[in-house]
Amino acid sequence: xxxxxxxxxxxxxxxxxxxxxxxxxxxxxxxxxxxxxxxxxxxxxxxxxxxxxxxxxxxxxxxxxxxxxxxxxxxxxxxxxxxxxxxxxxxxxxxxxxxxxxxxxxxxxxxxxxx
Amino acid sequence: xxxxxxxxxxxxxxxxxxxxxxxxxxxxxxxxxxxxxxxxxxxxxxxxxxxxxxxxxxxxxxxxxxxxxxxxxxxxxxxxxxxxxxxxxxxxxxxxxxxxxxxxxxxxx
Numbered sequence: 141x142x143x144x145x146x147x148x149x150x151x152x153x154x155x156x157x158x159x160x161x162x163x164x165x166x167x168x169x170x171x172x173x174x175x176x177x178x179x180x181x182x183x184x185x186x187x188x189x190x191x192x193x194x195x196x197x198x199x200x201x202x203x204x205x206x207x208x209x210x211x212x213x214x215x216x217x218x219x220x221x222x223x224x225x226x227x228x229x230x231x232x233x234x235x236x237x238x239x240x241x242x243x244x245x246x247x248x249x250x251x252x253x254x255x
Numbered sequence: 256x257x258x259x260x261x262x263x264x265x266x267x268x269x270x271x272x273x274x275x276x277x278x279x280x281x282x283x284x285x286x287x288x289x290x291x292x293x294x295x296x297x298x299x300x301x302x303x304x305x306x307x308x309x310x311x312x313x314x315x316x317x318x319x320x321x322x323x324x325x326x327x328x329x330x331x332x333x334x335x336x337x338x339x340x341x342x343x344x345x346x347x348x349x350x351x352x353x354x355x356x357x358x359x360x361x362x363x364x
Contacts, residue, residue: 172350178296183341184354231296240350241285243303244343249296 143167146234146247153224153254161219161250163234169214170236175207178231178249187232190217224254257282257346261355268332269363276327276358278342285345287318289327292339292357301327301340332362 143166153159163173172191176184188209190196196209206228208220217236221228234247258281268274278287286305290298302309302316304325309316313333318325329336339357346353 174352183356184343186351186353189351233296233298235352237350241345243286243300244288244345244352245300246290246298249298251296 142236142238142243142245144234144236144245144247146250148250149248150251151253153252155225155254156223158220158222159224159252161221161232161234161252163217163219163236163247165215165236168236168238170217171214171239172237173209173211173217174235174237174244175209175217175219176233176235176246178233184233221252224252226254228252229254257284257344257353259342259344259353259355261340261342261358263358264356265359265361267361267363270332270334272332272362274329274332274360276329276340276342276360278325278327278344278355280323280325280342280344282323283347284320285347287325287342287344288352289316289325290341290343291336292341294338298341329360332360334362334364336360337362 145164175187178184187202188196188198190211198204211217233249260279262277289301304316304318306320313330315328341357342355343352
């Protein structure tokens with residue numbers, strides 16, 4: 141399988157601050173990166189898709205100015221939650237993809253708590 | 256968009272019992288995966304199974320793509336099997352992975 145590293149695993153921040161989450165594919169190059177969000181006892185919901193060097197495509201209802209995605213290289217993508225509010229508290233998970241229609245692997249997830 | 260439905264939503268079993276989890280999807284897919292989400296949130300890949308049958312120890316899965324469903328079998332359940340099991344599909348002409356709502360499995364000692 142593929143090795144994906146996501147950090148931090150947990151972060152607590154104050155309202156109004158920004159938090160950056162990193163996702164790295166350690167043993168493969170990811171042409172596409174997917175970011176998901178999961179609220180307690182719910183399923184994973186896709187937030188956005190990004191291709192290396194291109195702007196991210198956001199799903200309906202996801203604010204692109206609040207959730208900044210950078211996919212500057214084939215092994216690293218970052219998600220920045222800007223001006224965080226308590227309702228942004230959630231579990232965020234990344235999924236770098238080698239190529240279309242291949243098996244999906246996921247990072248360990250980041251549990252964000254905004255106080 | 257494609258709909259992914261999992262059943263049952265919740266399942267409580269005694270240790271040693273067998274279980275079958277079902278995933279129905281509303282349109283053709285390129286592939287289908289089963290995951291186990293552990294208590295820390297990590298998604299563990301169980302099967303990558305766009306069609307056919309695969310087995311891995313006490314777990315096996317079958318996907319019948321023409322009838323748009325997949326089954327995950329867990330035999331001789333152990334308490335460590337507890338957690339949420341997700342089915343996720345990759346629709347045709349789309350690289351997104353769409354998740355079902357999951358089956359929450361609780362194995363009693």
